[in-house]
Amino acid sequence: GDSVTQMEGPVTLSEEAFLTINCTYTATGYPSLFWYVQYPGEGLQLLLKATKADDKGSNKGFEATYRKETTSFHLEKGSVQVSDSAVYFCALREGNKLVFGAGTILRVKS
Amino acid sequence: DAGVIQSPRHEVTEMGQEVTLRCKPISGHNSLFWYRQTMMRGLELLIYFNNNVPIDDSGMPEDRFSAKMPNASFSTLKIQPSEPRDSAVYFCASTKGLTQETQYFGPGTRLLVL
Numbered sequence: 582g583d584s585v586t587q588m589e590g591p592v593t594l595s596e597e598a599f600l601t602i603n604c605t606y607t608a609t610g611y612p613s614l615f616w617y618v619q620y621p622g623e624g625l626q627l628l629l630k631a632t633k634a635d636d637k638g639s640n641k642g643f644e645a646t647y648r649k650e651t652t653s654f655h656l657e658k659g660s661v662q663v664s665d666s667a668v669y670f671c672a673l674r675e676g677n678k679l680v681f682g683a684g685t686i687l688r689v690k691s
Numbered sequence: 692d693a694g695v696i697q698s699p700r701h702e703v704t705e706m707g708q709e710v711t712l713r714c715k716p717i718s719g720h721n722s723l724f725w726y727r728q729t730m731m732r733g734l735e736l737l738i739y740f741n742n743n744v745p746i747d748d749s750g751m752p753e754d755r756f757s758a759k760m761p762n763a764s765f766s767t768l769k770i771q772p773s774e775p776r777d778s779a780v781y782f783c784a785s786t787k788g789l790t791q792e793t794q795y796f797g798p799g800t801r802l803l804v805l
Contacts, residue, residue, distance in 0.1 A: 622798070623798055623799075624695070624782055624784075624796030624797050624798050624799050625734075625782070625784075625794075625796040626796070627793050627794070630793075670734065677722075677739070677741075677746065677747070677789040678736055678739070678747070679736070679794060681733060681734040682733070683733045684733060684734070
């Protein structure tokens with residue numbers, strides 16, 4: 582079946598640093614791709630999505646571009662804040678289901 | 692608007708006991724998903740319903756787990772008997788239709804089986 586691989590964490594950054602969290606996927610077709618964020622003690626929230634190749638999803642300063650040639654959907658933010666500390670999940674849609682990566686913990690220090 | 696509501700938020704029980712987790716989806720959503728999250732296995736889809744009918748339960752670990760959706764506004768996930776390896780956070784999510792890609796997650800139920 583389809584699968585998602587994320588970079589292992591935790592990722593620890595200082596405030597205002599540049600963030601990249603790598604995500605690659607394996608799929609038979611061209612699935613929609615997502616980033617979800619989970620803040621401590623909460624459920625997952627959709628952060629951004631892209632539905633076709635070369636689409637760029639963006640929200641709250643985060644961006645990710647659907648790269649078909651490299652089967653990647655890396656998450657980036659130019660300047661992280663302490664409030665961005667959370668677990669980030671890359672996911673793809675396989676049929677009616679979402680397939681999630683293992684999650685990457687991000688810790689931002691002031 | 693209220694989001695997905697789950698209860699209880701925390702549950703501590705002893706091995707062998709029955710555990711029932713509850714979920715109320717967002718009003719108007721007709722698809723509901725149960726997930727389990729553990730450190731070892733990450734986030735796993737257990738089962739999902741569409742229009743109160745179970746569509747895919749291939750993720751349910753074994754016969755000790757069962758899920759029901761008696762109406763559009765309520766679902767339960769039951770574990771009987773519970774075992775320590777069932778300790779995890781259980782999330783419920785809902786969405787409108789099966790092709791709607793944005794799933795809305797509840798806050799989760801943290802289960803500890805001693």
